[in-house]
Amino acid sequence: MNLKASNITFSYNKKRQILNDVSLSLKSNEIIGLMGDSGSGKSTLCKILAGHITNYKGEVTLDGNKISDKGFYPVQLIFQHPEKTMNPKWKMNKVLNESWAPPQELKDTFGLKDQWLTRWPSELSGGELQRFSILRALNPKTKFIIADEISTMLDAVTQVQIWEKLINHAKANNIGILAVSHDPDLLEVICDDILYFDEINNL
Numbered sequence: 001m002n003l004k005a006s007n008i009t010f011s012y013n014k015k016r017q018i019l020n021d022v023s024l025s026l027k028s029n030e031i032i033g034l035m036g037d038s039g040s041g042k043s044t045l046c047k048i049l050a051g052h053i054t055n056y057k058g059e060v061t062l063d064g065n066k067i068s069d070k071g072f073y074p075v076q077l078i079f080q081h082p083e084k085t086m087n088p089k090w091k092m093n094k095v096l097n098e099s100w101a102p103p104q105e106l107k108d109t110f111g112l113k114d115q116w117l118t119r120w121p122s123e124l125s126g127g128e129l130q131r132f133s134i135l136r137a138l139n140p141k142t143k144f145i146i147a148d149e150i151s152t153m154l155d156a157v158t159q160v161q162i163w164e165k166l167i168n169h170a171k172a173n174n175i176g177i178l179a180v181s182h183d184p185d186l187l188e189v190i191c192d193d194i195l196y197f198d199e200i201n202n203l
Contacts, residue, residue, distance in 0.1 A: 001028040001063055003075060003144045003176060008048060008058035010041075018044050019056070021202045024195060028143060028176040031167065033187035035180075036197025042180050043080075045197075046148045049178070050077035062143065076137035080149035082129040086121045092132060093117040099136040109165055110135055126153040134166060144176045151186075163190055 003026045011017040018041040026032050036042045047053045049060060051073045060067060062074060079085050086095050096102070096117070107114075110131045116124060124132075130150060137145055147166075151159040167190060170177050181187055187194050 001143055001174070001176070002026070003028075003049070004059075004061050004064075005045070005049060006059045006061070008045065008056055008060070010044060010048065010053065010056040017203065019048075019201055022058075022200050024178075024200060026144060026176045026178055028174045029171070030193070031170070031177045031179060031191050033179050033181065033191035033194035034197060035182065035184065035187060035194060036201075038182070040197050041201060042197050043148055046077055046146045046178070046180060049144075050075045050146050052077065072139060072141045074141060074143040075146060076139070076142045076144070077146045077148065078130075078133050078137050078150045080152055081126070082133040083121055083126065085133065086129065088121055090121075091117070092119055092121065092124065095121065096132055096136060100139045102135050102138065106138070106169075107135065109169070110162070127155075127158060130154070130162070134162070138169060138173075138175075140173075142175060144178070145170065146178045146180070148180045149182070151181075159186070 005022060005024050008019050008022040010019040022045060034042060044053065048056050051067065051069055067074065112131050112135060116128060121129060130153065134150070151162055154162060179187060179191060
C-alpha cells in the first residue's frame, strides 16, 4: 500500500504561505523520517495527510485513490501533546474506546495500566496520555501512522521503549510510519530513510 501526497500547497492566510508544492510518498512497509525547523509547516503537513485539514491544494491518495472522509480514516496522526486531543470530560476508558477496544495483550505491551482507565485525562502524565494516543491510533483499520514529535516529552529510556514497541507492531501489521522529529539521532536509528522538510517544501 502506498500513501502519496502530491503538490500540496496551503496557507492559513494570504500573507503567509506554509506549504508550497510539497510531495512525498510512503509505503506500508517503510518508516520514513521528516526533519525540519520549528514553525516550518511540518505539523500542518501532518494534519493534511491525516485528514484534519482539507482546504488545501494538491492531492493525498492511498494506492492512487482519494481517501474517503466517511468512516474510519486509515491515516492516523499521533500528536506531540496528547492532552490537547482528548475530551477532558471523558474518563480514559471512553477516550480509548472512541477508536477501538485494544486487547489486553496490546495494552500490556505499551504499559497501559488498568487503573488509568477510570481516571480523567488531567489525572495522568503526558507520557501516560501518550500511551493512550498511540493505542488509539493502532486501530486494526489503520494503514499509516503520522507520528509528530510523539516522544519529545518522554525520558530517553521510555522513548526507546515506546518506539521499539510501535515499530514492532507496525512491521507485524504492515503499517507505514512517517516519523517527524527534531532528533537526528533518533531518526537515524528507527528510519529507513530521512526527508528534510526544507528540501521538499518549495517556498
